[in-house]
Amino acid sequence: MADKPIELPLWVRKNLGVKPWQPIMICPAALPFIGEIAGPTGPLSAHPMTLIAPLLIGISMVALYVFGRNPSELTIDQTGVTYVSRRSRLFVAWADVDRITTLEVNVRVELKGRPEKEGVMIPGAFLKRAATLSGALRAGFARWGGQASGQTHSQLPPGARRDLAAQGSRRFRKIFMTTYPITVGVVVIVVAASLGLPALNDSRIKAHGVRAQATVVRIYSGACGRSVCRRRLEYAYKASDGRTLYGFSDIGSEGDTNADYVYARTHSTLPIAIDAANPSISDLNIGDSAFRNETSGFMLIITGLLCLAIVASSSLIAFFLLRTLRKAERVTLTKSRP
Numbered sequence: 184m185a186d187k188p189i190e191l192p193l194w195v196r197k198n199l200g201v202k203p204w205q206p207i208m209i210c211p212a213a214l215p216f217i218g219e220i221a222g223p224t225g226p227l228s229a230h231p232m233t234l235i236a237p238l239l240i241g242i243s244m245v246a247l248y249v250f251g252r253n254p255s256e257l258t259i260d261q262t263g264v265t266y267v268s269r270r271s272r273l274f275v276a277w278a279d280v281d282r283i284t285t286l287e288v289n290v291r292v293e294l295k296g297r298p299e300k301e302g303v304m305i306p307g308a309f310l311k312r313a314a315t316l317s318g319a320l321r322a323g324f325a326r327w328g329g330q331a332s333g334q335t336h337s338q339l340p341p342g343a344r345r346d347l348a349a350q351g352s353r354r355f356r357k358i359f360m361t362t363y364p365i366t367v368g369v370v371v372i373v374v375a376a377s378l379g380l381p382a383l384n385d386s387r388i389k390a391h392g393v394r395a396q397a398t399v400v401r402i403y404s405g406a407c408g409r410s411v412c413r414r415r416l417e418y419a420y421k422a423s424d425g426r427t428l429y430g431f432s433d434i435g436s437e438g439d440t441n442a443d444y445v446y447a448r449t450h451s452t453l454p455i456a457i458d459a460a461n462p463s464i465s466d467l468n469i470g471d472s473a474f475r476n477e478t479s480g481f482m483l484i485i486t487g488l489l490c491l492a493i494v495a496s497s498s499l500i501a502f503f504l505l506r507t508l509r510k511a512e513r514v515t516l517t518k519s520r521p
Contacts, residue, residue, distance in 0.1 A: 189319040191326065192260035195309045199268065200253030249362050257309045259323045264292060266305050275303050277328045285317040292320065359505070367497040371490045378489070382482035384464050388473050392456035395420055397430065397465075399447050404437065411436045416447050420455060422462035430455065430465040443469055 255268035263276040281295045284302070290313050293302040305320075307313025397420035405415035414434045422428050435441025446469050447453055456473035458464035466473045 189310070189315070189322065191319070191323055193258070193319055193323075194260075195257045197255055197257075197309055198252050199255045199306055199308055201248050201251030203248060205248075205251075245365070246362060249358055255306070255309070257305065259319060261327045263327075264303070264305070264320065264323070266303065273303055277324060280324055280328060283317055283320045283324060285313050288313055290317045290320060359501075363497070363501055367494065371493055374490055374493065375486060379483060379486035382479045382486065384458070385466060385473070385476050385479035386483065387458050387461070387464060388456045388466050389476055389479060391459045392466075392468075392473060393459050394468060395455055395457050395465075396452050397455045398452055399450070400429065402434070402444070402447060405433065411438060413437075414441070414444055416443070416467070418453065418455065420457070420465065422457075424462075426462075428463055428465070432467045434467075443467055 253269045255266070257267075258265040261277075263274060263279075266273045275292055275294070279294050281293045281297075284291045284293060286307075288307050290305045290307055291299075291302040292305065293299060305316065307316045310316040310319060397418040400417040400419050403415050403417070405413040407413070413436055416432045416434045418430050418432070419427055420430065432443070434444040434447060454468045454471075455465050456468040468474070
């Protein structure tokens, strides 16, 4: 089937990088890994990070698309061929074109008086096939190639360099202002969940907790470092409405003689403290430790200060980066004036 003739002048805008559907392929590959580390027997079982894992996968998918996409433009008109992408800003005047060579996936515009390797490579994906793009370029060369433009391949038409510089700067600012706050927000959520949530629960139990008894369900290995794993305890208890609830607690590292671990190993039941307002929140209360906890308030303050420091430092980084970008843009505009 013959290709449909391409009408000239031609302007095409297309994403030549990561497509929106491609990051979705992360999900099937990541599900077994998530099940292994965050499943019932995984090292992140009942850990605050388990709740954030799906969010992190979603953020990584968005980041892969945003940073992997390559919005590109191709213009074929009487002045020549202009190819603009995230990585390239090229212009070739018809008077400088020697011949057009069709490759497997790209089209090479070869220049007069220059070696073949210095030709301009244009992706055939602009028009789906390299042969179709080659036909459009040859039609433009046949139509406008005899017109002397007086320009060289290293220059853009008057004013075009300023436009392209401004477009690139605006594109970067748009991507940066979209992804940077999301990244900072994820970091703050991770810090707040991993440090602030346990401290908040301890504070609630200390203020509104009631004493109860729980049954030891199992002791298992939690998150592991290079040389040692943390011990985790799972216990079951009855709420005031008759429901059976489960709680989890860290009981030291493997190899040490943590008092909570020794108690759990030698007793089938153990004392716990339950939040009266929310029975799903509980903690070990061996030796009345839950009500003598003096660190929860301090940890909440530290967590708040740390989150504030992350937001403040990130804002300063964004401010200075964007200011530097504007200065560089002004310099580019000044130097590129015809």
